[in-house]
Each structure stands twice: as structure tokens, then as C-alpha cells.
Amino acid sequence: MLEGEPAKAIAEVAAKVAEHRPKHVVFVGRGTSDHAALYGAYLTEIRLGIPVGLASPSAITLYGARPDLAGALVVGVSQSGGSPDLTEVLKVARESGALTLAVTNNPASTLATTAELSVDVAAGHERAVAATKTYTAELLALLLLVEGIRNGDGTPAAEEREALAKLPELAERTLGExxxxxxxxxxxxxxxxxxxxxxxxxxxxxxxxxxxxxxxxxxxxxxxxxxxxxxxxxxxxxxxxxxxxxxxxxxxxxxxxxxxxxxxxxxxxxxxxxxxxxxxxxxxxxxxxxxxxxxxxxxxxxxxxxxxxxxxxxxxxxxxxxxxxxxxxx
Incomplete structure (x- = not known):
């Protein structure tokens, strides 16, 4: 994902978000993907200086709330892209004027097709029922996305790319312990x-x-x-x-x-x-x-x-x- 088509695709999405200049960001996810979304929230507030919230899907799906999310970027994070409640959050957000983005491992999923923008984490088939590699891929996709937005043109700055290029070798060393x-x-x-x-x-x-x-x-x-x-x-x-x-x-x-x-x-x-x-x-x-x-x-x-x-x-x-x-x- 650090280079090639997946990185280019993320850069294109990051450039579009940067051009949109959202006033605030709302992340939504469940389980493992919710933890990746929390990482994205820290990145966004610290690196971009944009206020961030974590959505409560049940407010929309169970209680019928229709929050005004005009001017926001709403990001749904889901390995499968098949969670109905996350899809409903993005649907409602888009109807209220938000820019919506799906981060998934399935670009053909309902979540991805509901959102205006989509990022494929390109992890390949997740064999583990308790998701592992897709979690790491979600983290990396969110990192590339935020750094691309921060740099304005969609791609991380040169020093960021140099540091990111070292991560695969460091990950291999870590797994060897x-x-x-x-x-x-x-x-x-x-x-x-x-x-x-x-x-x-x-x-x-x-x-x-x-x-x-x-x-x-x-x-x-x-x-x-x-x-x-x-x-x-x-x-x-x-x-x-x-x-x-x-x-x-x-x-x-x-x-x-x-x-x-x-x-x-x-x-x-x-x-x-x-x-x-x-x-x-x-x-x-x-x-x-x-x-x-x-x-x-x-x-x-x-x-x-x-x-x-x-x-x-x-x-x-x-x-x-x-x-x-x-x-x-x-």
C-alpha cells in the first residue's frame, strides 16, 4: 500500500478531502475497525487540527436521529463494508450535506458504494475470523490519508514517505521476536x-x-x-x-x-x-x-x-x- 495503485488511490481521495476543507470530522466503526477509527481520530486532531467526534450509530438506526452534518467529513471504517448500521450513518450524513468516505477491504461493499469517496485498504483476503492484517491495513490507510490531507496535494511529505518506507522491515523484525x-x-x-x-x-x-x-x-x-x-x-x-x-x-x-x-x-x-x-x-x-x-x-x-x-x-x-x-x- 505504500506505493503503486493503492497509494495513488488514497492520494486522490486525500486531495479531494483537502480541497473540500471539512470543518470537523466524524468517524464511525464497530469492533476492531472502531479502534482503527479511534487512531484516525487522534491523527486528525493532532496532525490536521480539526475537531473530531466518534458517531453513535444507534442514535440514527434505533432512535431515528438525523444530525446536521453539513460541512463535516464522515468516515466509515469497516473491514467488510457490510455493517448495515455504519452504512445508514453514511447515508444519513450524505443526505445532510456531509462529505462521506468509506475505508474498507471490500471496494464493492454496500458501505463503499454508499459513500461519495472510498479507500480500499488492499489487504487481500482476511483469513483470520478475529481480524488481524486488515486492522494494520486500516491503520496504514488512515495514516496515509491524514498525512496526504495535511500536505495538501494528497501525498505525504518526503520525510514522511522516507519513514513509512522503513515500516515493512521493522514489522518483519518485530514479528521475529x-x-x-x-x-x-x-x-x-x-x-x-x-x-x-x-x-x-x-x-x-x-x-x-x-x-x-x-x-x-x-x-x-x-x-x-x-x-x-x-x-x-x-x-x-x-x-x-x-x-x-x-x-x-x-x-x-x-x-x-x-x-x-x-x-x-x-x-x-x-x-x-x-x-x-x-x-x-x-x-x-x-x-x-x-x-x-x-x-x-x-x-x-x-x-x-x-x-x-x-x-x-x-x-x-x-x-x-x-x-x-x-x-x-x-
């Missing part, structure tokens, strides 16, 4: 778990919790680092493992204090990042990159953890209970 397999044995008999991160890392914490619940049936609560300190910190103790995503930049710096506070409670904390953090008892190593690129790498050892933990607990991650590739909700 074996710490997740060892950590799975440590968490094999855990009864619950907490994930946490701030800023760009918060979507990773939420996606990790979802993957653990989907594949290992392990109750997992995701908190932003700030929210964790506002009360939930009290539930942490040596018997509640905590996975903390700690990258570089402001988000990572703020998380160092969170890890220290967790350490004071003798919590079993494992961090995801490039450096050891005081108070943590272990770390899953990832290369150090700019904080806004880190979610594309940080999720990889955590997806491996979900896989290894499911197998260690005697479950089948290829056939998780009650989960389908397309979940239709209204």
Missing part, C-alpha cells in the same frame, strides 16, 4: 487482565483487549492511562496482569508515570515498547519509531500474544465462539 510466546505461558491461568495506553497507543490497548477476549475468552478491560489513575488503579494487584503500551513521545512519557504507579501496587506489568520502564516486570520489544507510526508495530506482538495465549489455554483461535467475519447490527 518470541517474547509473546513466553508471556502466554505466564498468563495462561489469568482470570482477568488490564490493557492501557495513552494517545496514539490507546487504540492499541483497546484492540489488544478485544483480541484477548475474542480468542482466549479472557476478560480484559482497556483503559487510557489517565482514566486508569482515576479509580480503576485500585483493582490492580499481583494477580491482575497489566499490558501497558509505552511508546516514544508525549503519550509514552505520560505512561511512564502510570507504570510507576502500577509498580507501587505490585501489579504484574508488561510494557510494549523500545525501552525498559521502571515498575514493569517485563517488556515485549518493538523498534523505536515516531509515536504516530508505533500503532502499526505495537499491535503485532500483541496479536501474537492473543494467538499463543489461546493455544496455551486449549482454545482454537481460528474458530472463536460466537464470532463471524461480518457482524450485522442496527
Amino acid at each position: 518470541h517474547g509473546a510466546d513466553e508471556l502466554a505461558q505466564r498468563y495462561r491461568f489469568a482470570s482477568r487482565l488490564v490493557t492501557t495506553g495513552r494517545g496514539y497507543a490507546y487504540p492499541t490497548a483497546r484492540e489488544t483487549a478485544l483480541k484477548l477476549m475474542e480468542t482466549s475468552y479472557l476478560p480484559a478491560l482497556a483503559f487510557s492511562g489517565a482514566d486508569l489513575l482515576h479509580g480503576p488503579l485500585a483493582m490492580t494487584d499481583p494477580d491482575v496482569p497489566v499490558v501497558a503500551v509505552v511508546g516514544s513521545g508525549p503519550g509514552g512519557s505520560s505512561m511512564a508515570d502510570v507504570v510507576t504507579r502500577l509498580g507501587e501496587r505490585r501489579a504484574d506489568v508488561v510494557t510494549i515498547g523500545a525501552h525498559d520502564i521502571a515498575g514493569a516486570s517485563g517488556r515485549l520489544a518493538v523498534p523505536e519509531v515516531d509515536e504516530r507510526y508505533a500503532p502499526l508495530l505495537d499491535i503485532l506482538p500483541l496479536q501474537k500474544l492473543a494467538l499463543s495465549l489461546a493455544l496455551a489455554r486449549g482454545e482454537d483461535p481460528d474458530a472463536p465462539r460466537g464470532l463471524k467475519k461480518v457482524t450485522a447490527t442496527l
Whole structure:
């Protein structure tokens, strides 16, 4: 996706959005794609300086609300593009005068054809029922889109393209690490778990919790680092493992204090990042990159953890209970 037709297609869409100059942006998604949308929200507010909201589909589909979204960019993010509620949000948004954009792995889907603009994440067939590669592809598509809008002509700036070109090699190196397999044995008999991160890392914490619940049936609560300190910190103790995503930049710096506070409670904390953090008892190593690129790498050892933990607990991650590739909700 970093080059060739998919990148050109994203650049064309980014240029059209930049020309439109939206006053605010609304993202909508479900499950894994909702976490990708949250990453897009952080990118948009930080990199573009445009206010962002996350839509509540049920306000439209269940309660019949018709919000005035004139002047907004409304972005639906869905691996399959087959969620009726997301499609309805884009339909209503378009009728009210919004510019609508679908980010999917299926350019022929209902969501993609409902929106005025469409981005194909070009991940190919997603074999995992608990989506993995499509999540990473959604993150990358949103990153390219936002940086293209920021640069005005649809393509990321030269320094951005240089940094992005290094990501595939860094991802391969990250996947070669074996710490997740060892950590799975440590968490094999855990009864619950907490994930946490701030800023760009918060979507990773939420996606990790979802993957653990989907594949290992392990109750997992995701908190932003700030929210964790506002009360939930009290539930942490040596018997509640905590996975903390700690990258570089402001988000990572703020998380160092969170890890220290967790350490004071003798919590079993494992961090995801490039450096050891005081108070943590272990770390899953990832290369150090700019904080806004880190979610594309940080999720990889955590997806491996979900896989290894499911197998260690005697479950089948290829056939998780009650989960389908397309979940239709209204």
C-alpha cells in the first residue's frame, strides 16, 4: 500500500478531502475497525487540527436521529463494508450535506458504494475470523490519508514517505521476536487482565483487549492511562496482569508515570515498547519509531500474544465462539 495503485488511490481521495476543507470530522466503526477509527481520530486532531467526534450509530438506526452534518467529513471504517448500521450513518450524513468516505477491504461493499469517496485498504483476503492484517491495513490507510490531507496535494511529505518506507522491515523484525510466546505461558491461568495506553497507543490497548477476549475468552478491560489513575488503579494487584503500551513521545512519557504507579501496587506489568520502564516486570520489544507510526508495530506482538495465549489455554483461535467475519447490527 505504500506505493503503486493503492497509494495513488488514497492520494486522490486525500486531495479531494483537502480541497473540500471539512470543518470537523466524524468517524464511525464497530469492533476492531472502531479502534482503527479511534487512531484516525487522534491523527486528525493532532496532525490536521480539526475537531473530531466518534458517531453513535444507534442514535440514527434505533432512535431515528438525523444530525446536521453539513460541512463535516464522515468516515466509515469497516473491514467488510457490510455493517448495515455504519452504512445508514453514511447515508444519513450524505443526505445532510456531509462529505462521506468509506475505508474498507471490500471496494464493492454496500458501505463503499454508499459513500461519495472510498479507500480500499488492499489487504487481500482476511483469513483470520478475529481480524488481524486488515486492522494494520486500516491503520496504514488512515495514516496515509491524514498525512496526504495535511500536505495538501494528497501525498505525504518526503520525510514522511522516507519513514513509512522503513515500516515493512521493522514489522518483519518485530514479528521475529518470541517474547509473546513466553508471556502466554505466564498468563495462561489469568482470570482477568488490564490493557492501557495513552494517545496514539490507546487504540492499541483497546484492540489488544478485544483480541484477548475474542480468542482466549479472557476478560480484559482497556483503559487510557489517565482514566486508569482515576479509580480503576485500585483493582490492580499481583494477580491482575497489566499490558501497558509505552511508546516514544508525549503519550509514552505520560505512561511512564502510570507504570510507576502500577509498580507501587505490585501489579504484574508488561510494557510494549523500545525501552525498559521502571515498575514493569517485563517488556515485549518493538523498534523505536515516531509515536504516530508505533500503532502499526505495537499491535503485532500483541496479536501474537492473543494467538499463543489461546493455544496455551486449549482454545482454537481460528474458530472463536460466537464470532463471524461480518457482524450485522442496527
